[in-house]
Amino acid sequence: MSDYHDAVVQLLDVTKGFRRDKIEIPVLTNTTLHIPRGDFVAVMGPSGSGKSTLLNLCAGLDRPTTGQVIVNGQNLGQLSEAGLSKWRSQNLGFVFQMYNLMPVLTALENVELPLLLTPLSRSERRKHAAAALRIVGLEDRADHYPRQLSGGQEQRVSIARALANDPVLLLADEPTGNLDAHSAEEVLELMQSLNEQFGTTVVMVTHDPKAARSAKRLLHLEKGTFVQADIEALEASR
Amino acid sequence: MKYLPLILRNVFRNKVRSIFTGISIAISLFPLMLLYAFLDLQDDMASSTAQYNRVAVLHEGGLAGQLPIAYVDRVRRQPGVKDAIPLSWFGGNYREEKTQFAQFATDPKVFFEIYPEYACPPDQIAAWQSDKTGCLVGSVIAENKGWKIGDKIPLQGNIYPVDLELTVRGIYDGPDTADRSWLVFHFDYFDESLKEARTPNSGNAGIIMLRTESASKMSPVMQSIESAFASSDAPVKPMTEKEFGASFLEMMGNVRGFIRMTATAIVIALICVAANTMAMAVRERTREIALFKAIGFNRNTILGMFLAESIAIGLLGGLIGGIGTKFLFSLIDLSSVDPGLGMFYVPWRTALWGVALAAAIGLFSGLIPAWRAANVSVIEGLRKVV
Ligand SMILES: Nc1ncnc2c1ncn2[C@@H]1O[C@H](COP(=O)(O)OP(=O)(O)OP(=O)(O)O)[C@@H](O)[C@H]1O
Numbered sequence: 113m114s115d116y117h118d119a120v121v122q123l124l125d126v127t128k129g130f131r132r133d134k135i136e137i138p139v140l141t142n143t144t145l146h147i148p149r150g151d152f153v154a155v156m157g158p159s160g161s162g163k164s165t166l167l168n169l170c171a172g173l174d175r176p177t178t179g180q181v182i183v184n185g186q187n188l189g190q191l192s193e194a195g196l197s198k199w200r201s202q203n204l205g206f207v208f209q210m211y212n213l214m215p216v217l218t219a220l221e222n223v224e225l226p227l228l229l230t231p232l233s234r235s236e237r238r239k240h241a242a243a244a245l246r247i248v249g250l251e252d253r254a255d256h257y258p259r260q261l262s263g264g265q266e267q268r269v270s271i272a273r274a275l276a277n278d279p280v281l282l283l284a285d286e287p288t289g290n291l292d293a294h295s296a297e298e299v300l301e302l303m304q305s306l307n308e309q310f311g312t313t314v315v316m317v318t319h320d321p322k323a324a325r326s327a328k329r330l331l332h333l334e335k336g337t338f339v340q341a342d343i344e345a346l347e348a349s350r
Numbered sequence: 351m352k353y354l355p356l357i358l359r360n361v362f363r364n365k366v367r368s369i370f371t372g373i374s375i376a377i378s379l380f381p382l383m384l385l386y387a388f389l390d391l392q393d394d395m396a397s398s399t400a401q402y403n404r405v406a407v408l409h410e411g412g413l414a415g416q417l418p419i420a421y422v423d424r425v426r427r428q429p430g431v432k433d434a435i436p437l438s439w440f441g442g443n444y445r446e447e448k449t450q451f452a453q454f455a456t457d458p459k460v461f462f463e464i465y466p467e468y469a470c471p472p473d474q475i476a477a478w479q480s481d482k483t484g485c486l487v488g489s490v491i492a493e494n495k496g497w498k499i500g501d502k503i504p505l506q507g508n509i510y511p512v513d514l515e516l517t518v519r520g521i522y523d524g525p526d527t528a529d530r531s532w533l534v535f536h537f538d539y540f541d542e543s544l545k546e547a548r549t550p551n552s553g554n555a556g557i558i559m560l561r562t563e564s565a566s567k568m569s570p571v572m573q574s575i576e577s578a579f580a581s582s583d584a585p586v587k588p589m590t591e592k593e594f595g596a597s598f599l600e601m602m603g604n605v606r607g608f609i610r611m612t613a614t615a616i617v618i619a620l621i622c623v624a625a626n627t628m629a630m631a632v633r634e635r636t637r638e639i640a641l642f643k644a645i646g647f648n649r650n651t652i653l654g655m656f657l658a659e660s661i662a663i664g665l666l667g668g669l670i671g672g673i674g675t676k677f678l679f680s681l682i683d684l685s686s687v688d689p690g691l692g693m694f695y696v697p698w699r700t701a702l703w704g705v706a707l708a709a710a711i712g713l714f715s716g717l718i719p720a721w722r723a724a725n726v727s728v729i730e731g732l733r734k735v736v
């Protein structure tokens with residue numbers, strides 16, 4: 113299997129649980145997962161099933177109880193906290209459901225934020241950020257503050273920020289969860305085109321079957337493990 | 351440096367809170383600056399007078415004791431002494447005024463030998479020297495009282511049962527550190543008035559101020575003067591002008607220690623106020639901090655950003671309080687409160703020290719909140735609010 117070697121995300125026998133009052137609550141149990149380069153995966157599952165936990169593990173924001181997480185060839189368990197920070201800034205893009213942007217920064221400055229961690233000069237950073245804003249179609253909003261943007265526009269700025277450092281992997285946790293149908297459509301199209309044009313691997317958690325349809329593949333998370341699911345079947349079952 | 355815009359934006363995002371914190375620092379800095387300016391000025395005066403090699407000779411019993419006027423000539427003849435003058439405190443009341451200013455009976459012929467840094471036009475000096483009831487006044491006191499050459503100045507005696515009627519013959523000026531609030535007049539006029547009134551106190555030189563030929567002569571001169579008068583009716587205590595100045599401060603108790611204690615209390619209170627502001631900021635921004643970390647900012651960067659924010663708030667207060675106090679005092683005329691304060695100003699050194707102190711307050715108040723920010727858990731932070 114060629115995509116085995118070219119997997120961007122590999123979970124190897126990962127178990128993750130949370131301790132609450134001495135009781136271990138299992139979230140993921142002995143999970144193995146490969147997400148090949150260039151994939152666009154939608155992750156669905158009931159609330160509390162561990163979708164966000166999966167993203168946190170992929171981002172190195174949390175560590176598995178047992179097992180290994182390897183992203184873009186890097187075993188995350190081998191990195192220190194500072195090493196993980198640096199690694200994230202070079203490899204990952206993040207989009208969350210809401211409250212994504214720094215309210216004190218303009219759209220352009222928000223997009224520039226991850227670039228502060230690179231050795232780029234100020235003008236190069238500005239250029240990169242402007243280019244990213246152009247990709248999401250918001251170059252005319254560069255000087256607007258988040259409060260002056262609609263929810264959909266905010267989310268597109270978040271995507272621009274996520275792609276500013278040219279990430280290998282884009283992690284999105286319910287990126288359309290707070291948007292109206294039209295804005296959600298725009299955001300999804302954007303992620304699709306990023307995936308197609310730049311080959312960015314995307315893992316998107318969603319509750320919305322319609323959103324899941326823009327992905328290439330659907331994973332269903334239930335009772336601690338993944339089930340490969342069929343998008344069409346999902347549609348039909350509704 | 352590239353984080354500076356972000357930090358400044360955060361300082362001003364909650365304008366009311368930052369400004370109130372800044373202002374509370376500024377306001378508390380104000381009295382501190384005054385106290386320290388006062389001490390700094392004392393030091394400045396003391397150290398700037400050192401170059402003139404002046405020695406004050408007092409009665410062994412202190413300022414209240416009397417030195418016979420004949421001592422002036424005897425001091426003058428000591429080897430290593432350039433010249434000497436009496437400075438006899440008159441302590442009279444001017445018109446109905448309750449506050450007093452420095453009035454000394456002295457030797458007009460020698461006065462400028464002892465105080466070479468005092469500047470006065472030669473014709474005024476000559477006019478003062480040749481008029482027995484003439485007096486010389488400092489530029490600060492002259493401006494404060496509105497005196498001009500030729501004005502009559504009646505002084506009612508308090509210590510002595512005589513009234514003097516003086517005429518302004520000259521106005522002297524000098525460097526910032528020179529005392530320009532004195533009124534000096536002829537010792538002869540003073541002493542003759544006392545003799546006419548038949549008081550037993552005539553012939554009192556007060557203290558004797560002398561200048562030595564060089565700095566290295568100061569301590570031998572002080573020693574020889576002390577031993578020369580040791581067995582006389584009025585033994586003396588010579589001290590450098592600097593020590594003499596310091597002895598006035600000592601009379602007010604341990605002023606410096608007291609000022610330092612007050613300063614420490616104020617600074618600790620300010621750190622608590624500013625720390626509270628920063629703690630609130632961190633709490634409000636937990637989610638943002640989590641986002642920063644998710645993007646790849648590490649804990650040191652976050653620690654640095656919050657410390658910088660806190661220092662910036664301190665600096666804001668420092669600039670208003672420190673530089674503001676300086677300019678405020680160059681605008682208001684304190685001599686209307688007390689002529690002795692006419693020369694008061696806030697030196698740059700003190701103002702900048704205030705700014706630095708405020709920055710340090712910012713730094714210390716930010717330590718705990720910034721440390722908390724640096725340790726925000728990304729996962730917890732991101733779960734919040736959503
Ligand atoms: N830090 C934590 N401490 C304790 N329990 C946690 C923690 N994080 C997650 N959990 C638990 O782990 C389980 C999975 O949580 P997770 O947030 O991954 O769910 P999710 O699938 O993203 O849910 P949702 O769709 O509501 O976002 C839940 O039962 C949750 O309560």
Ligand SMILES: [Mg+2]
Nearest residue numbers: 163164165285
């Ligand atoms: Mg979730």
